[in-house]
Amino acid sequence: MVSKKSAAALRAGVRAGAFALLAVAAGCGGGGGSEADTASPQTIENADYYPLQVGDRRSYRTSYAGGDFGDSTVYFAEIVTGTRDVDGATHFVVHTEDFFPRNALMTAGATLVQVRSSTNPTAWHRDLLRFPATLGVPFIQEEEPYSVLDRDGDGTYDTSITRYVTTPIDLSTLQTPAGRFERTLHVRTDTIMTILRSSDGATQTEATWSVDHWYAPGVGVVRTLRTSDDGQTTTELLTSQPAAQPRRDAAAPTLLAITPAAGTTTHRGTSLQLTFDEPVSAYSVRGAVTVTDSRGERNDLFGVSSDKTGRRVVLYPMAWPGGTYTVHIAPGITDLTGNTMGAHPDHTFVVDDTVPAAIHAMPPPQAENVTQYNGVLTTEFSLRMDPATFNAITLREGSVATPATVKLEYGKLTVTPATPLKPRTRYTVDLTGLKGEDGVPLANPVDWTFVTGTTVIVKPPGGTSPEPLANSDPGIRPK
Structure with missing residues (x-):
């Protein structure tokens, strides 16, 4: 069954694209446990927290937790492919190979780690790290105001301002799939997007989210955690291959x-x-x-x-x-x-398109850790179905049938559970017995199974926080 799990991949790509120039190494993701180094000094000097050499390659695994799609995973790579001169300074071209393959320009020195847009490097830049860094003391950056949204519906674009508050949190020992890293620098960036409405001049907070990065000396980003009301996304380093070191594995995949x-x-x-x-x-x-x-x-x-x-x-x-x-x-x-x-x-x-099939199901088939849904379970079909066979549809909680209302409208099947979905429970929408208008049985009647997470909430469509837009390189005002 082709499901909207593919949209989870698209969602992943949009997030990664939106954060590409904010957190180049990991797109968006992170998570896991660490041991705080309580004896660490309050002021931190740069210990090569973002090494850059042409040919460096890092691979990552991003895990998207929960939500209406359940858990999903993507593996991707970040490669330093070359250098470019910007205003007389050498910048490294960092290519991120994910849903939206892209380049960013990076510099890393004794006092600063900075990312720039590869398409408009003089107009858009952001500081990822500043040194010396004092634990608990943030630095603030703000984009130039831009107007691309009409939130109040008055026909005039409202003014948007995005502020980034970056705070060094601690030094810690961190375990990832790539190994154990000592004295990793944990940095949190809180992003606040504010809208100034053109209709009445009022200010409203449009969205907030946070991204935590852990930087290991001589390695770079080893973990990233993105948190919003849409859930958490974790990215962890899997391998780090510096250009100057022999490749550990020379065998191509099969x-x-x-x-x-x-x-x-x-x-x-x-x-x-x-x-x-x-x-x-x-x-x-x-x-x-x-x-x-x-x-x-x-x-x-x-x-x-x-x-x-x-x-x-x-x-x-x-x-x-x-x-x-x-x-x-x-x-x-x-x-x-x-x-x-x-x-x-x-x-x-x-x-064979003469055989009806269920497509575009939500929650997706075989989804794990579904933590929210909009109150109904839905799927579409590749062909017109025989409504007389719909009395065979059964919603199962584990192996036990549970009451639900079934409706077919405009080619979409809606299954409404009589009671909200329970946490940590396997559900199956059994479509056995469904037939197309010509009497041909459904090709994939029992594929639609999913498991809920430790909590499950009912969230209306469109209730998630809007993602940041890839605006037209408005620039940064350091503060």
């Missing part, structure tokens, strides 16, 4: 399997899955894989996600009209240390 299998026939609710012998960068897979139909026209793949191991990557199509499809895999799929797989032979399968 593709073990592709689903749908070659020569098979599937339904329109299918996603494209590739399984490797080791974790790979999901976005390198997205860049290397194309799918064409029998006329040679490209079928767009708009979403990507990884399983928790990083070995299986799922690509989500915009649609699968019936017909024959060929998967082309070009060179470029990389593992976490940068080893690149060569081209792979073409792979062909068939999509």
